Amino acid sequence: MFAPAARLASKRLLEIRQIFRQSPSQTSRSFSTALNYHIDSPDNNPNTPWDFSDTNKEKVKDILSHYPSNYKQSAVIPLLDLAQQQHGGWLTVSAMNAVAKIIEVAPIRVFEVATFYSMFNRAKVGTYHLLVCGTTPCMIRGSREIEDALLKHLGVKRGEVTKDGMFSVGEMECMGSCVNAPMITVADYSKGSEGYTYNYYEDVTPKRVVEIVEMLRRGEIPKVGTQNPQRIMSGPEGGNTTLLGEPKPPPCRDLDAC
Ligand code: FES
Known part of the structure:
Protein backbone atom coordinates (compact mmCIF):
# COMPACT_ATOMS: atom_id res chain seq x y z
CA MET A 1 0.00 0.00 0.00
CA PHE A 2 1.53 3.36 -1.07
CA ALA A 3 1.60 6.28 1.36
CA PRO A 4 -0.15 9.35 -0.17
CA ALA A 5 3.19 11.17 -0.80
CA ALA A 6 4.69 8.12 -2.53
CA ARG A 7 1.53 7.73 -4.62
CA LEU A 8 1.73 11.39 -5.65
CA ALA A 9 5.44 11.04 -6.51
CA SER A 10 4.72 7.98 -8.60
CA LYS A 11 1.91 9.82 -10.46
CA ARG A 12 4.27 12.74 -11.17
CA LEU A 13 6.99 10.44 -12.46
CA LEU A 14 4.50 8.99 -14.93
CA GLU A 15 3.61 12.53 -16.03
CA ILE A 16 7.31 13.42 -16.42
CA ARG A 17 7.87 10.32 -18.59
CA GLN A 18 4.84 11.34 -20.66
CA ILE A 19 6.26 14.86 -21.20
CA PHE A 20 9.59 13.54 -22.46
CA ARG A 21 7.80 11.16 -24.82
CA GLN A 22 6.11 14.14 -26.51
CA SER A 23 7.77 15.85 -29.45
CA PRO A 24 8.75 19.52 -28.90
CA SER A 25 5.80 20.64 -31.04
CA GLN A 26 3.39 18.82 -28.74
CA THR A 27 4.51 20.63 -25.61
CA SER A 28 4.79 24.28 -24.62
CA ARG A 29 8.13 23.68 -22.88
CA SER A 30 11.05 25.51 -24.42
CA PHE A 31 14.13 23.41 -24.95
CA SER A 32 17.67 24.59 -24.29
CA THR A 33 18.46 25.63 -27.88
CA ALA A 34 15.76 28.31 -27.66
CA LEU A 35 17.79 29.92 -24.91
CA ASN A 36 21.04 29.97 -26.88
CA TYR A 37 20.41 31.62 -30.23
CA HIS A 38 19.86 35.23 -31.15
CA ILE A 39 17.93 36.61 -34.12
CA ASP A 40 18.27 40.32 -34.90
CA SER A 41 15.06 42.31 -34.38
CA PRO A 42 14.30 46.07 -34.61
CA ASP A 43 14.80 46.55 -30.86
CA ASN A 44 17.65 44.07 -30.43
CA ASN A 45 20.48 44.15 -32.93
CA PRO A 46 24.14 45.19 -32.78
CA ASN A 47 23.31 48.68 -34.09
CA THR A 48 20.80 49.52 -31.33
CA PRO A 49 22.46 52.28 -29.28
CA TRP A 50 23.04 51.29 -25.66
CA ASP A 51 25.13 52.69 -22.83
CA PHE A 52 25.14 52.66 -19.05
CA SER A 53 23.33 55.62 -17.46
CA ASP A 54 25.45 58.26 -15.67
CA THR A 55 24.47 56.80 -12.27
CA ASN A 56 25.33 53.31 -13.41
CA LYS A 57 28.64 54.45 -14.90
CA GLU A 58 29.64 55.28 -11.33
CA LYS A 59 28.54 51.80 -10.28
CA VAL A 60 30.58 50.31 -13.13
CA LYS A 61 33.66 52.07 -11.77
CA ASP A 62 32.91 50.75 -8.29
CA ILE A 63 32.42 47.16 -9.58
CA LEU A 64 35.69 47.29 -11.55
CA SER A 65 37.54 48.57 -8.47
CA HIS A 66 36.93 45.17 -6.84
CA TYR A 67 39.17 43.40 -9.35
CA PRO A 68 42.83 43.78 -10.33
CA SER A 69 43.10 45.94 -13.49
CA ASN A 70 44.47 43.00 -15.50
CA TYR A 71 41.45 40.82 -14.48
CA LYS A 72 38.64 43.15 -15.56
CA GLN A 73 36.88 40.22 -17.20
CA SER A 74 36.07 38.87 -13.72
CA ALA A 75 33.49 41.67 -13.48
CA VAL A 76 31.42 40.22 -16.32
CA ILE A 77 28.56 38.89 -14.17
CA PRO A 78 27.99 41.98 -11.95
CA LEU A 79 28.22 44.21 -15.04
CA LEU A 80 25.72 42.10 -16.99
CA ASP A 81 23.45 42.14 -13.95
CA LEU A 82 23.66 45.94 -13.76
CA ALA A 83 22.99 46.24 -17.51
CA GLN A 84 19.97 43.95 -17.20
CA GLN A 85 18.53 45.94 -14.30
CA GLN A 86 18.99 49.20 -16.22
CA HIS A 87 17.28 47.74 -19.27
CA GLY A 88 14.12 46.61 -17.51
CA GLY A 89 15.10 43.00 -16.97
CA TRP A 90 16.70 41.88 -20.20
CA LEU A 91 19.96 42.17 -22.11
CA THR A 92 20.23 43.35 -25.69
CA VAL A 93 23.15 42.41 -27.91
CA SER A 94 24.27 46.03 -27.68
CA ALA A 95 24.26 45.88 -23.87
CA MET A 96 26.41 42.74 -23.97
CA ASN A 97 28.74 44.42 -26.47
CA ALA A 98 29.01 47.44 -24.15
CA VAL A 99 30.03 45.13 -21.28
CA ALA A 100 32.59 43.38 -23.53
CA LYS A 101 34.12 46.75 -24.40
CA ILE A 102 34.40 47.77 -20.75
CA ILE A 103 36.11 44.56 -19.67
CA GLU A 104 38.19 44.43 -22.87
CA VAL A 105 37.22 40.96 -24.11
CA ALA A 106 35.76 39.66 -27.36
CA PRO A 107 31.92 39.94 -27.31
CA ILE A 108 31.60 36.14 -27.60
CA ARG A 109 33.12 35.81 -24.11
CA VAL A 110 30.23 37.87 -22.74
CA PHE A 111 27.60 36.07 -24.87
CA GLU A 112 28.85 32.76 -23.45
CA VAL A 113 28.20 33.92 -19.90
CA ALA A 114 24.82 35.49 -20.67
CA THR A 115 23.58 32.36 -22.44
CA PHE A 116 24.85 30.01 -19.73
CA TYR A 117 23.18 31.64 -16.70
CA SER A 118 19.40 31.54 -16.85
CA MET A 119 19.06 34.63 -14.62
CA PHE A 120 20.10 36.65 -17.66
CA ASN A 121 17.18 37.25 -20.01
CA ARG A 122 17.94 37.93 -23.65
CA ALA A 123 14.38 38.72 -24.64
CA LYS A 124 11.99 41.30 -23.28
CA GLN A 227 2.39 31.16 1.61
CA ASN A 228 1.18 28.41 3.92
CA PRO A 229 -0.26 30.04 7.07
CA GLN A 230 0.30 26.79 9.00
CA ARG A 231 4.06 27.12 8.63
CA ILE A 232 6.70 29.34 10.14
CA MET A 233 9.40 29.78 7.52
CA SER A 234 10.48 26.24 6.64
CA GLY A 235 9.21 24.63 9.83
CA PRO A 236 6.76 21.73 9.75
CA GLU A 237 3.13 22.55 9.04
CA GLY A 238 1.17 22.94 12.27
CA GLY A 239 4.22 23.27 14.54
CA ASN A 240 7.20 21.26 15.62
CA THR A 241 7.02 17.48 15.46
CA THR A 242 10.44 16.92 17.01
CA LEU A 243 12.56 18.69 19.61
CA LEU A 244 9.44 19.35 21.65
CA GLY A 245 11.17 19.60 25.03
CA GLU A 246 14.54 20.60 26.36
CA PRO A 247 17.12 18.55 24.45
CA LYS A 248 18.91 15.96 26.57
CA PRO A 249 22.58 16.88 26.81
CA PRO A 250 25.10 14.30 25.63
CA PRO A 251 26.56 12.14 28.40
CA CYS A 252 29.83 13.49 29.77
CA ARG A 253 32.59 11.16 30.70
CA ASP A 254 34.24 11.72 34.00
CA LEU A 255 37.78 11.97 32.70
CA ASP A 256 39.25 11.88 36.19
CA ALA A 257 37.69 8.47 36.73
CA CYS A 258 39.30 6.95 33.59
S1 FES B 1 13.31 22.20 -6.76
FE1 FES B 1 12.23 24.06 -6.70
S2 FES B 1 13.37 25.18 -5.24
FE2 FES B 1 14.50 23.35 -5.42
Whole structure:
Protein backbone atom coordinates (compact mmCIF):
# COMPACT_ATOMS: atom_id res chain seq x y z
CA MET A 1 0.00 0.00 0.00
CA PHE A 2 1.53 3.36 -1.07
CA ALA A 3 1.60 6.28 1.36
CA PRO A 4 -0.15 9.35 -0.17
CA ALA A 5 3.19 11.17 -0.80
CA ALA A 6 4.69 8.12 -2.53
CA ARG A 7 1.53 7.73 -4.62
CA LEU A 8 1.73 11.39 -5.65
CA ALA A 9 5.44 11.04 -6.51
CA SER A 10 4.72 7.98 -8.60
CA LYS A 11 1.91 9.82 -10.46
CA ARG A 12 4.27 12.74 -11.17
CA LEU A 13 6.99 10.44 -12.46
CA LEU A 14 4.50 8.99 -14.93
CA GLU A 15 3.61 12.53 -16.03
CA ILE A 16 7.31 13.42 -16.42
CA ARG A 17 7.87 10.32 -18.59
CA GLN A 18 4.84 11.34 -20.66
CA ILE A 19 6.26 14.86 -21.20
CA PHE A 20 9.59 13.54 -22.46
CA ARG A 21 7.80 11.16 -24.82
CA GLN A 22 6.11 14.14 -26.51
CA SER A 23 7.77 15.85 -29.45
CA PRO A 24 8.75 19.52 -28.90
CA SER A 25 5.80 20.64 -31.04
CA GLN A 26 3.39 18.82 -28.74
CA THR A 27 4.51 20.63 -25.61
CA SER A 28 4.79 24.28 -24.62
CA ARG A 29 8.13 23.68 -22.88
CA SER A 30 11.05 25.51 -24.42
CA PHE A 31 14.13 23.41 -24.95
CA SER A 32 17.67 24.59 -24.29
CA THR A 33 18.46 25.63 -27.88
CA ALA A 34 15.76 28.31 -27.66
CA LEU A 35 17.79 29.92 -24.91
CA ASN A 36 21.04 29.97 -26.88
CA TYR A 37 20.41 31.62 -30.23
CA HIS A 38 19.86 35.23 -31.15
CA ILE A 39 17.93 36.61 -34.12
CA ASP A 40 18.27 40.32 -34.90
CA SER A 41 15.06 42.31 -34.38
CA PRO A 42 14.30 46.07 -34.61
CA ASP A 43 14.80 46.55 -30.86
CA ASN A 44 17.65 44.07 -30.43
CA ASN A 45 20.48 44.15 -32.93
CA PRO A 46 24.14 45.19 -32.78
CA ASN A 47 23.31 48.68 -34.09
CA THR A 48 20.80 49.52 -31.33
CA PRO A 49 22.46 52.28 -29.28
CA TRP A 50 23.04 51.29 -25.66
CA ASP A 51 25.13 52.69 -22.83
CA PHE A 52 25.14 52.66 -19.05
CA SER A 53 23.33 55.62 -17.46
CA ASP A 54 25.45 58.26 -15.67
CA THR A 55 24.47 56.80 -12.27
CA ASN A 56 25.33 53.31 -13.41
CA LYS A 57 28.64 54.45 -14.90
CA GLU A 58 29.64 55.28 -11.33
CA LYS A 59 28.54 51.80 -10.28
CA VAL A 60 30.58 50.31 -13.13
CA LYS A 61 33.66 52.07 -11.77
CA ASP A 62 32.91 50.75 -8.29
CA ILE A 63 32.42 47.16 -9.58
CA LEU A 64 35.69 47.29 -11.55
CA SER A 65 37.54 48.57 -8.47
CA HIS A 66 36.93 45.17 -6.84
CA TYR A 67 39.17 43.40 -9.35
CA PRO A 68 42.83 43.78 -10.33
CA SER A 69 43.10 45.94 -13.49
CA ASN A 70 44.47 43.00 -15.50
CA TYR A 71 41.45 40.82 -14.48
CA LYS A 72 38.64 43.15 -15.56
CA GLN A 73 36.88 40.22 -17.20
CA SER A 74 36.07 38.87 -13.72
CA ALA A 75 33.49 41.67 -13.48
CA VAL A 76 31.42 40.22 -16.32
CA ILE A 77 28.56 38.89 -14.17
CA PRO A 78 27.99 41.98 -11.95
CA LEU A 79 28.22 44.21 -15.04
CA LEU A 80 25.72 42.10 -16.99
CA ASP A 81 23.45 42.14 -13.95
CA LEU A 82 23.66 45.94 -13.76
CA ALA A 83 22.99 46.24 -17.51
CA GLN A 84 19.97 43.95 -17.20
CA GLN A 85 18.53 45.94 -14.30
CA GLN A 86 18.99 49.20 -16.22
CA HIS A 87 17.28 47.74 -19.27
CA GLY A 88 14.12 46.61 -17.51
CA GLY A 89 15.10 43.00 -16.97
CA TRP A 90 16.70 41.88 -20.20
CA LEU A 91 19.96 42.17 -22.11
CA THR A 92 20.23 43.35 -25.69
CA VAL A 93 23.15 42.41 -27.91
CA SER A 94 24.27 46.03 -27.68
CA ALA A 95 24.26 45.88 -23.87
CA MET A 96 26.41 42.74 -23.97
CA ASN A 97 28.74 44.42 -26.47
CA ALA A 98 29.01 47.44 -24.15
CA VAL A 99 30.03 45.13 -21.28
CA ALA A 100 32.59 43.38 -23.53
CA LYS A 101 34.12 46.75 -24.40
CA ILE A 102 34.40 47.77 -20.75
CA ILE A 103 36.11 44.56 -19.67
CA GLU A 104 38.19 44.43 -22.87
CA VAL A 105 37.22 40.96 -24.11
CA ALA A 106 35.76 39.66 -27.36
CA PRO A 107 31.92 39.94 -27.31
CA ILE A 108 31.60 36.14 -27.60
CA ARG A 109 33.12 35.81 -24.11
CA VAL A 110 30.23 37.87 -22.74
CA PHE A 111 27.60 36.07 -24.87
CA GLU A 112 28.85 32.76 -23.45
CA VAL A 113 28.20 33.92 -19.90
CA ALA A 114 24.82 35.49 -20.67
CA THR A 115 23.58 32.36 -22.44
CA PHE A 116 24.85 30.01 -19.73
CA TYR A 117 23.18 31.64 -16.70
CA SER A 118 19.40 31.54 -16.85
CA MET A 119 19.06 34.63 -14.62
CA PHE A 120 20.10 36.65 -17.66
CA ASN A 121 17.18 37.25 -20.01
CA ARG A 122 17.94 37.93 -23.65
CA ALA A 123 14.38 38.72 -24.64
CA LYS A 124 11.99 41.30 -23.28
CA VAL A 125 10.32 40.41 -19.95
CA GLY A 126 7.45 41.99 -18.06
CA THR A 127 7.80 44.55 -15.28
CA TYR A 128 7.20 41.51 -13.10
CA HIS A 129 8.95 38.46 -14.49
CA LEU A 130 7.45 35.34 -12.87
CA LEU A 131 9.81 32.39 -12.77
CA VAL A 132 8.38 29.00 -11.97
CA CYS A 133 10.82 26.48 -10.50
CA GLY A 134 10.72 23.43 -12.77
CA THR A 135 13.16 21.11 -11.01
CA THR A 136 12.09 17.72 -9.69
CA PRO A 137 10.99 18.55 -6.08
CA CYS A 138 8.86 21.47 -7.29
CA MET A 139 7.60 19.43 -10.25
CA ILE A 140 6.57 16.60 -7.95
CA ARG A 141 4.75 19.14 -5.77
CA GLY A 142 2.80 20.59 -8.70
CA SER A 143 4.90 23.22 -10.52
CA ARG A 144 3.23 22.28 -13.82
CA GLU A 145 -0.18 23.25 -12.42
CA ILE A 146 1.34 26.47 -11.06
CA GLU A 147 2.71 27.38 -14.49
CA ASP A 148 -0.54 26.44 -16.22
CA ALA A 149 -2.52 28.64 -13.80
CA LEU A 150 -0.22 31.62 -14.46
CA LEU A 151 -0.25 31.18 -18.25
CA LYS A 152 -4.03 30.77 -18.31
CA HIS A 153 -4.69 33.71 -16.01
CA LEU A 154 -2.36 36.04 -17.92
CA GLY A 155 -3.34 34.73 -21.37
CA VAL A 156 0.28 34.28 -22.52
CA LYS A 157 2.63 31.46 -23.50
CA ARG A 158 5.86 30.90 -21.65
CA GLY A 159 8.36 33.64 -22.57
CA GLU A 160 5.65 36.04 -23.80
CA VAL A 161 4.91 39.39 -22.20
CA THR A 162 1.33 40.48 -21.47
CA LYS A 163 0.00 43.25 -23.74
CA ASP A 164 0.24 45.84 -20.94
CA GLY A 165 3.92 44.90 -20.46
CA MET A 166 3.38 44.06 -16.80
CA PHE A 167 3.94 40.30 -16.64
CA SER A 168 5.90 37.51 -18.25
CA VAL A 169 6.34 33.89 -17.23
CA GLY A 170 9.59 31.94 -17.40
CA GLU A 171 11.14 28.88 -15.86
CA MET A 172 14.15 28.50 -13.61
CA GLU A 173 15.83 25.45 -12.24
CA CYS A 174 16.11 24.76 -8.50
CA MET A 175 16.19 28.00 -6.56
CA GLY A 176 17.14 26.35 -3.27
CA SER A 177 13.73 26.40 -1.62
CA CYS A 178 12.87 22.75 -2.22
CA VAL A 179 11.78 22.33 1.40
CA ASN A 180 8.90 24.73 0.64
CA ALA A 181 8.18 23.42 -2.89
CA PRO A 182 6.55 24.40 -5.13
CA MET A 183 7.84 27.94 -5.41
CA ILE A 184 8.06 30.85 -7.81
CA THR A 185 10.39 33.82 -7.95
CA VAL A 186 9.26 37.27 -9.02
CA ALA A 187 11.91 39.53 -10.53
CA ASP A 188 10.44 42.97 -9.85
CA TYR A 189 11.60 45.75 -12.19
CA SER A 190 8.80 48.17 -11.23
CA LYS A 191 11.22 50.54 -9.50
CA GLY A 192 13.99 50.39 -12.11
CA SER A 193 17.53 49.31 -11.43
CA GLU A 194 17.62 51.29 -8.16
CA GLY A 195 14.72 49.44 -6.55
CA TYR A 196 15.03 46.08 -8.29
CA THR A 197 14.08 43.11 -6.08
CA TYR A 198 14.03 39.37 -6.55
CA ASN A 199 11.39 37.75 -4.35
CA TYR A 200 10.65 34.13 -3.46
CA TYR A 201 7.07 32.92 -2.92
CA GLU A 202 7.00 29.40 -1.53
CA ASP A 203 4.38 26.71 -0.83
CA VAL A 204 2.31 28.24 -3.61
CA THR A 205 -0.88 26.81 -5.08
CA PRO A 206 -2.50 27.63 -8.45
CA LYS A 207 -4.99 29.86 -6.60
CA ARG A 208 -2.32 31.62 -4.57
CA VAL A 209 -0.08 32.50 -7.56
CA VAL A 210 -3.05 34.17 -9.26
CA GLU A 211 -3.70 36.15 -6.05
CA ILE A 212 -0.02 37.19 -5.99
CA VAL A 213 -0.25 38.39 -9.60
CA GLU A 214 -3.34 40.45 -8.84
CA MET A 215 -1.73 41.98 -5.74
CA LEU A 216 1.28 43.00 -7.84
CA ARG A 217 -1.03 44.47 -10.46
CA ARG A 218 -2.64 46.63 -7.75
CA GLY A 219 0.81 47.81 -6.63
CA GLU A 220 0.69 45.81 -3.39
CA ILE A 221 3.69 43.88 -2.10
CA PRO A 222 2.74 40.28 -1.26
CA LYS A 223 4.43 38.76 1.75
CA VAL A 224 7.48 36.81 0.60
CA GLY A 225 8.44 33.30 1.78
CA THR A 226 5.99 30.54 2.61
CA GLN A 227 2.39 31.16 1.61
CA ASN A 228 1.18 28.41 3.92
CA PRO A 229 -0.26 30.04 7.07
CA GLN A 230 0.30 26.79 9.00
CA ARG A 231 4.06 27.12 8.63
CA ILE A 232 6.70 29.34 10.14
CA MET A 233 9.40 29.78 7.52
CA SER A 234 10.48 26.24 6.64
CA GLY A 235 9.21 24.63 9.83
CA PRO A 236 6.76 21.73 9.75
CA GLU A 237 3.13 22.55 9.04
CA GLY A 238 1.17 22.94 12.27
CA GLY A 239 4.22 23.27 14.54
CA ASN A 240 7.20 21.26 15.62
CA THR A 241 7.02 17.48 15.46
CA THR A 242 10.44 16.92 17.01
CA LEU A 243 12.56 18.69 19.61
CA LEU A 244 9.44 19.35 21.65
CA GLY A 245 11.17 19.60 25.03
CA GLU A 246 14.54 20.60 26.36
CA PRO A 247 17.12 18.55 24.45
CA LYS A 248 18.91 15.96 26.57
CA PRO A 249 22.58 16.88 26.81
CA PRO A 250 25.10 14.30 25.63
CA PRO A 251 26.56 12.14 28.40
CA CYS A 252 29.83 13.49 29.77
CA ARG A 253 32.59 11.16 30.70
CA ASP A 254 34.24 11.72 34.00
CA LEU A 255 37.78 11.97 32.70
CA ASP A 256 39.25 11.88 36.19
CA ALA A 257 37.69 8.47 36.73
CA CYS A 258 39.30 6.95 33.59
S1 FES B 1 13.31 22.20 -6.76
FE1 FES B 1 12.23 24.06 -6.70
S2 FES B 1 13.37 25.18 -5.24
FE2 FES B 1 14.50 23.35 -5.42
